[in-house]
Amino acid sequence: MTSTLLLVQVLNGLQFGVLLFLVSAGLTLVFGVMDFINLAHGVQYMLGAYLAASIGTALGSFWAGLVLALPASLAIGLALEWLVFRHLYDRDHLSQVLATFGVILTLDEATRALWGSAPLNVPQPAGLSGGIMLTSSLGYPAWRLAIIAAGLLVAPLLWWLVERTRSGMLVRAGSTHRAIVSALGVDIGRLFALVFAIGAMLAGFAGALAGPVYAVAPGMGDTVLILAFVVIVIGGVGSIRGAIIASLLVGLVDTLGRALLPDLLRLALAPAAARQTGAALASMLVYVAMAGFLCLRPAGLFPVRRA
Amino acid sequence: MPPESPLRRWKLAGATRRVGTCGAPRMRPPLREKALPVLVLAVLAAAPFLGFGDGFALTLLARGMILGMAAIGLALLVGGAGLASLGHAATLGIGAYAVASLDAVGIDRAGIVFPVAIAAAALFAAVTGAVSLRTSGVHFIMITLAFGQMAFFTAASLSTLGGDDGYTLYARTTLFGARLLQDRLAFHFVCLGLLAAVWLLCSAVLDSRFGRVLQAARDNPLRVRALGFSPYPYRLVACTLAGGIGGLAGALLANATEFVSPATLAWTRSGELLFMVILGGVGRLYGGLLGALAFVLLEEWLSHLMTYWRLAFGPLLILAVLFLPGGLAGLRRRDG
């Protein structure tokens, strides 16, 4: 493997990491702040991709699709929170897991009913559909670079919002000091709904960004969801900083593992066996990391301090 | 661990409450409470002679009984031990893949196939349990999910067994040298017998000394430790037992469909199994059986009514969680 190919894989890993971050951010806040475990968060990612693709196709502009997918995702998030999730805040984690699992089944099926089971055709982002020459001989898709740039923009902004502003402080305090925050005249229910909706919008944004890169198909949110759980376990539940670092880590490990492990194993094994074990090991790598963290450092890399 | 501070005390109590038991009543039903599961087993025994003897109905019932078996094992874990595993489908998958790998090398004797399937799944459950049990609460849900995914990707990479596409068995497992399991009716009664055995075994385990410690550790681990018990080995044995039962169910499932694929191990399967347990009622072992039968029948019925049947199934699931906290087994107890 040459160093230019390695560079490509690193960039792919970063780009994947950015998408994971956008999905994990909402998940980690909802989990950390409201102690609510939402399996249906991956569905928001899928819906974001579908909405952007359909709106984009209908209006003949990828960019219109991307922009309009954001409020649409926000609205869906609010609707789900109002319909289902808010009735589950006081229930045990198992009930939350099962009910949000029901949401996944429903919305995955709804997607199939509306758009069919085949992957969707996604319009390419006008102006960014080509490649950019990184070196004289190496081109890289401009859109993937744009995804990385979007992540570089959103991540610090979100971190600032949650960790440095008054609203962020209220959100963080809302989990442990419900009574105090209510006494400040803040409607906790509204606050939670807002966090939820913003998380849903970020996931939808990730889906919209992912459309031109990956297959837009029913169930595309499930894999991302589980990887997002890996991210928040490694990063520390409720920590935006943790989510940033851990999602880049998971993105890189997953991508590089898939690219490099089969080749590495070929040094020791027969080619066919190396390909098989390499692929299996690569898919497992992040889950091994997650299990390791849960066992040895359950609070994650950046444990959120609770007063 | 400082369990005496108010905050911490709340959390400890929370950890046991938050996982799984859903405020369920004790899992030691008096005799009359065993009437319902016996009735269900009797109905299953009579079903083939009451107009449900055609291939289609028997296939459906077999599926229900097999999943019921796995769900009873999981109910032992969720209700009995307070451990909600989101990776239980892996044990089913391992049982199924054990049948497939033995089939691929020409071994089809039940005397070998079933013990291997059970042992493999139990071993997996024991090893992953040994690690997972170091965590608790929602972390336990997550780590079992992670292990389930590892099993899934392993299965998907087994190219000799078809990888993603799965593997079709050459033949069903032979019993006493005969192709007994080929016969639908015989298979029905084999499943029923094993189902009854699994239920009796798990009931006995819950009623035993072991089961009492297990349930006590679910409710109040600190109290149980202060009496001199270490919850860990009890929970580990429960995981292993549930895993072995999952392996048995998986082996039967492979025989029922004559096909195995990674889909058996998908995390959504684990979610469905967990749902069966909750739907049936987590406070009762047979809740798993009720839940599995209800699940399979509902799935079948809805998929006849409409193409996109999950559009109705998903909301039903949500409604069941929201409005049936005691599950189906809890329904009867409304008045009392």
Next chain:
Amino acid sequence: MAEPLLALRDLSKRFGGLTVTHALSLDLHAGEIHAVIGPNGAGKTTLINLISGTLAPDAGHVRFAGTDVTRWSLQRRARAGLARSFQITSVLERFTARENVALAVQARSGSSFRFLRPVARETGLNAAAEAELAAVGLGDRAAIPAARLSHGEKRQLELAMVLATAPRLLVLDEPLAGAGPEETARLVALLRGLRGRFGVLLVEHDMDAVFALADRISVLVDGRLVVTGDAATVRAHPEVRSAYLGDDALA
């Protein structure tokens, strides 16, 4: 003199910046009732957590019956005969009173890795449990689920559980808290009956009970032992009068 049943040496515990136990040393002899008193937040419960192995100390040693048990877990100490109760009553609410105590009996009699025989029909276990229940005055409540017992009855039940583990040392965290006058009288009589049979470390706020029961009393203030001695010594100690009893309390 024989080695004490329990010996604490320079035991320290911090929670973040707050030192709750300061290099504390204390001896407790077999057969003795040793009371530990002190104001709220003095660190009494923390001390019990350190002795029982519920918490690990930051420094110092716990010796029990001649063995250093500092690194032993709660359950291992319990098996060795060191039984504790909890300030907030801790019983198994869904179990009946008999089942609660039978579980404690089970802990000391034979293996609990028995999977098939119904434990409810183990007559030996049930008989032993009922004897312990009768001893604390709950003989006629055996079949009642613990959740339906009164607060005082739960206290009695927990004591029965503690005694059923066949302990050598009882570490009791405010066993009288929340019990009514009648229940208190019964519990005090019960505790008095323990003297000479077990070592007892008794944390209690009820001063009448403490002075009636204790052979020796230690006063804990802000994580330090201020004084250890018999009732008269403790009553007379100036720091005790100001810090805990209140100057006019004994006037």
